[in-house]
Amino acid sequence: MRTFFLLVICTLVSAVTFSQKEDSLMIRRIADEILLNSKAYDNLRYLTKQIGGRLAGSSGMVKAEKWGYQTMQDNGADKAWLQECMVPHWVRGGKDEVTFRGATTKKLDVIALGNSMGSGPKGITAGVVEVRSFDDLETKKDLVKGKIVFYNYKFNPTYVGTFLSYRDAGQYRGQGPSRAAKYGAVAAIVRSMSHSVDNNPHTGAMRYDSLYPKIPAVAIGLRDADWLSETLAKGKGNIHLKTNGKFLPDTIGHNVIGELKGTEFPDEIITIGGHLDSWDNCEGAHDDGAGCVQTIEVMRALKAAGYKPKRTIRFVLFANEENGLRGGNKYADEAKAKNEKHIFAIESDAGGFTPRSLGFTVSDEQFKKVMAWKELIAPYGCSEFVKGGGGADIGPLNRALGTPTGSLNPDSQRYFDVHHARSDVFEAVNKRELELGAVNIAAIIYLIDKYGL
Amino acid sequence: MRTFFLLVICTLVSAVTFSQKEDSLMIRRIADEILLNSKAYDNLRYLTKQIGGRLAGSSGMVKAEKWGYQTMQDNGADKAWLQECMVPHWVRGGKDEVTFRGATTKKLDVIALGNSMGSGPKGITAGVVEVRSFDDLETKKDLVKGKIVFYNYKFNPTYVGTFLSYRDAGQYRGQGPSRAAKYGAVAAIVRSMSHSVDNNPHTGAMRYDSLYPKIPAVAIGLRDADWLSETLAKGKGNIHLKTNGKFLPDTIGHNVIGELKGTEFPDEIITIGGHLDSWDNCEGAHDDGAGCVQTIEVMRALKAAGYKPKRTIRFVLFANEENGLRGGNKYADEAKAKNEKHIFAIESDAGGFTPRSLGFTVSDEQFKKVMAWKELIAPYGCSEFVKGGGGADIGPLNRALGTPTGSLNPDSQRYFDVHHARSDVFEAVNKRELELGAVNIAAIIYLIDKYGL
Numbered sequence: 001m002r003t004f005f006l007l008v009i010c011t012l013v014s015a016v017t018f019s020q021k022e023d024s025l026m027i028r029r030i031a032d033e034i035l036l037n038s039k040a041y042d043n044l045r046y047l048t049k050q051i052g053g054r055l056a057g058s059s060g061m062v063k064a065e066k067w068g069y070q071t072m073q074d075n076g077a078d079k080a081w082l083q084e085c086m087v088p089h090w091v092r093g094g095k096d097e098v099t100f101r102g103a104t105t106k107k108l109d110v111i112a113l114g115n116s117m118g119s120g121p122k123g124i125t126a127g128v129v130e131v132r133s134f135d136d137l138e139t140k141k142d143l144v145k146g147k148i149v150f151y152n153y154k155f156n157p158t159y160v161g162t163f164l165s166y167r168d169a170g171q172y173r174g175q176g177p178s179r180a181a182k183y184g185a186v187a188a189i190v191r192s193m194s195h196s197v198d199n200n201p202h203t204g205a206m207r208y209d210s211l212y213p214k215i216p217a218v219a220i221g222l223r224d225a226d227w228l229s230e231t232l233a234k235g236k237g238n239i240h241l242k243t244n245g246k247f248l249p250d251t252i253g254h255n256v257i258g259e260l261k262g263t264e265f266p267d268e269i270i271t272i273g274g275h276l277d278s279w280d281n282c283e284g285a286h287d288d289g290a291g292c293v294q295t296i297e298v299m300r301a302l303k304a305a306g307y308k309p310k311r312t313i314r315f316v317l318f319a320n321e322e323n324g325l326r327g328g329n330k331y332a333d334e335a336k337a338k339n340e341k342h343i344f345a346i347e348s349d350a351g352g353f354t355p356r357s358l359g360f361t362v363s364d365e366q367f368k369k370v371m372a373w374k375e376l377i378a379p380y381g382c383s384e385f386v387k388g389g390g391g392a393d394i395g396p397l398n399r400a401l402g403t404p405t406g407s408l409n410p411d412s413q414r415y416f417d418v419h420h421a422r423s424d425v426f427e428a429v430n431k432r433e434l435e436l437g438a439v440n441i442a443a444i445i446y447l448i449d450k451y452g453l
Numbered sequence: 454m455r456t457f458f459l460l461v462i463c464t465l466v467s468a469v470t471f472s473q474k475e476d477s478l479m480i481r482r483i484a485d486e487i488l489l490n491s492k493a494y495d496n497l498r499y500l501t502k503q504i505g506g507r508l509a510g511s512s513g514m515v516k517a518e519k520w521g522y523q524t525m526q527d528n529g530a531d532k533a534w535l536q537e538c539m540v541p542h543w544v545r546g547g548k549d550e551v552t553f554r555g556a557t558t559k560k561l562d563v564i565a566l567g568n569s570m571g572s573g574p575k576g577i578t579a580g581v582v583e584v585r586s587f588d589d590l591e592t593k594k595d596l597v598k599g600k601i602v603f604y605n606y607k608f609n610p611t612y613v614g615t616f617l618s619y620r621d622a623g624q625y626r627g628q629g630p631s632r633a634a635k636y637g638a639v640a641a642i643v644r645s646m647s648h649s650v651d652n653n654p655h656t657g658a659m660r661y662d663s664l665y666p667k668i669p670a671v672a673i674g675l676r677d678a679d680w681l682s683e684t685l686a687k688g689k690g691n692i693h694l695k696t697n698g699k700f701l702p703d704t705i706g707h708n709v710i711g712e713l714k715g716t717e718f719p720d721e722i723i724t725i726g727g728h729l730d731s732w733d734n735c736e737g738a739h740d741d742g743a744g745c746v747q748t749i750e751v752m753r754a755l756k757a758a759g760y761k762p763k764r765t766i767r768f769v770l771f772a773n774e775e776n777g778l779r780g781g782n783k784y785a786d787e788a789k790a791k792n793e794k795h796i797f798a799i800e801s802d803a804g805g806f807t808p809r810s811l812g813f814t815v816s817d818e819q820f821k822k823v824m825a826w827k828e829l830i831a832p833y834g835c836s837e838f839v840k841g842g843g844g845a846d847i848g849p850l851n852r853a854l855g856t857p858t859g860s861l862n863p864d865s866q867r868y869f870d871v872h873h874a875r876s877d878v879f880e881a882v883n884k885r886e887l888e889l890g891a892v893n894i895a896a897i898i899y900l901i902d903k904y905g906l
Contacts, residue, residue: 197494413889431648432615
């Protein structure tokens with residue numbers, strides 16, 4: 001009996017060892033395919049340099065969708081299609097201008113916040129009230145009427161992970177304008193959410209509270225924010241602000257989807273994605289051209305490495321993440337309507353930087369299963385597996401169907417240097433870092449496809 | 454008796470918990486000091502932009518030593534001094550030129566290897582033999598006489614850690630010229646050790662085997678290496694090569710040393726260092742300006758955070774790492790001559806990139822001790838502690854005195870894009886990544902200082 005158990009254990013152990021060896025070899029093969037033959041960097045060059053900015057509703061969006069559909073086919077999709085959804089169509093409408101006029105006159109480097117309304121053709125001229133926080137706004141609320149509120153809340157450098165600083169500061173961009181309008185402010189200027197060393201302003205979505213007037217709002221570069229603060233401390237001055245933003249009617253956009261059909265469990269779906277839209281003031285290289293070309297590269301590499309997925313893997317370039325999330329919502333709505341079985345979704349939307357960890361929003365049992373694969377993936381960069389992971393575009397799938405989600409978490413130190421700024425260009429992306437991101441996504445997808453979750 | 458033991462255990466546990474909490478707070482304080490008030494980035498700007506290249510023996514070296522001595526004092530050293538050593542004085546001597554003349558004529562982007570001898574004022578004109586490896590050289594040895602050997606060995610992209618690719622390819626730069634000269638070659642061209650996407654050639658030290666003629670040797674940019682290989686495959690051509698390298702007599706250089714005196718065990722010394730010299734063709738920002746300014750920053754931050762070290766901590770900017778290691782040797786020789794007790798030395802010489810791990814060349818027992826601190830440091834970036842760590846400059850200390858050594862291991866993906874190339878400039882360094890490197894070094898130094906090793 002004891003011999004029998006020993007035999008069973010030995011058989012099990014060697015089966016586990018064998019499959020681990022097999023997995024290790026397959027991941028190595030996929031990684032080599034990417035590191036030797038990747039098309040991700042060239043694809044990113046095309047998307048950023050030939051197409052460029054691609055905000056929802058823009059002509060860049062249309063070009064990018066066409067490119068995405070063709071590139072899915074060229075890179076081995078069994079099937080590719082466009083999933084239609086209505087998207088908002090905000091336009092900047094012209095050059096954003098802010099000039100300070102006091103003891104000295106200075107043009108400030110600004111950019112209107114996404115979704116914000118223009119100042120009208122004559123612009124606005126008013127005095128400025130600087131506030132350091134919402135608490136500070138409350139103490140100064142009686143001074144704000146008829147004035148421009150300048151939110152000078154600093155991106156906190158003591159958080160090591162920069163997404164924490166972003167979460168902390170982001171409320172000033174999102175809610176700042178309406179909270180100032182509540183007290184009668186006529187416009188808002190928000191310090192850019194970044195600790196870059198340059199002066200490029202960083203845009204991003206804001207939303208108006210329908211209770212208050214929709215006042216114009218801009219982000220200001222960090223050096224100019226410091227200059228303005230110092231200048232205001234020394235003496236008075238007015239600001240002339242002119243922006244031109246407006247919404248055109250909603251228009252048709254698309255999620256771009258490529259698929260590798262599952263050979264054993266075709267009804268079980270795994271999704272990998274990034275978002276195809278970007279802000280209009282940049283090439284959207286890190287945000288999120290990187291996630292898009294990594295998504296396509298994972299598909300290409302799985303196919304080129306000769307891997308036949310058991311489950312159906314969908315590669316999705318989502319529409320309209322930046323100012324509406326209509327693509328992510330559409331994808332989830334259709335999945336629910338069709339009663340699809342989505343077993344896992346992962347997103348790459350934190351830049352094409354060197355991979356550090358994979359995050360998972362899964363059950364404890366699933367996390368335990370995933371953790372057993374860590375040593376297989378660690379050699380490629382994601383040496384940590386952490387609880388909590390997903391992305392804006394796959395959030396709706398998680399909420400609608402309870403789909404477990406994950407994220408590629410690259411190093412975050414440089415992301416907010418370029419995020420939503422004109423410096424988010426192809427040249428800011430490192431070829432190897434981009435490719436290693438694809439390697440790590442491919443590895444976890446391979447394991448989840450093979451063993452389920 | 455049982456109660457007694459329980460009491461002892463409880464006391465021990467709470468003492469450990471208390472000191473962990475205390476350590477966590479002190480590391481947080483040091484980290485905040487660096488992340489809020491660091492001078493590392495400004496110091497690096499000065500070193501790279503005002504001084505620039507600083508190869509051993511050059512006027513840049515002299516300026517850098519003066520700057521280092523002053524900066525040590527300005528940043529809180531209890532004592533600072535220059536430790537004299539003789540250094541080699543290789544000079545490039547002029548512009549390195551290589552022109553291919555065949556069906557087309559093309560100037561190639563090259564740079565003479567460090568320590569290589571010039572071609573003479575008329576240069577050399579000869580045919581080219583391309584080899585892919587030393588094995589390939591052996592098969593072609595009869596074709597090489599009177600020719601220029603072109604080592605086209607590729608930096609292997611399938612190694613995830615790029616230092617593995619460097620170790621693999623580095624032998625062609627170090628030994629390639631003499632191994633070609635053995636078979637009568639008149640010059641050598643070596644493919645740059647990099648997988649950058651640009652065409653900048655990467656220099657670095659080579660050494661002649663005294664048995665063979667000292668033939669001229671250059672590194673060639675990657676695009677031109679590919680072009681040359683393709684062109685040679687299509688037809689014949691000659692190369693005209695002119696370099697001007699030579700050695701002047703050895704001259705006086707210095708290690709720059711700052712010190713914080715230990716309050717309890719002043720005779721036990723901990724060393725932190727980087728090397729002050731750089732190649733002449735670049736600003737030496739990542740290699741190793743970063744390590745120098747991090748070294749100084751650790752000192753500044755420990756002092757500013759109010760930490761009084763128990764042991765003596767030495768902050769060293771080593772001389773002549775690139776082509777002689779005279780600074781590192783001098784430091785070890787003097788330590789041995791004075792019978793100093795060096796308990797640990799750590800080096801930062803892998804670029805100012807985002808920190809990923811700390812490496813340790815220590816006993817198993819010491820490694821166990823160090824591993825117990827991992828969770829205190831992981832939140833700042835070095836989430837892995839690995840066996841094996843040191844640096845060229847502290848190697849002699851390890852060999853002479855058996856001193857345990859360590860290294861800061863930042864992410865390696867971008868290092869060889871700029872290493873020894875004209876692109877190793879201040880702008881290639883990210884402020885936050887640089888500072889976080891200093892944070893991680895400061896944390897491990899604090900712990901080793903407090904608890905010994």
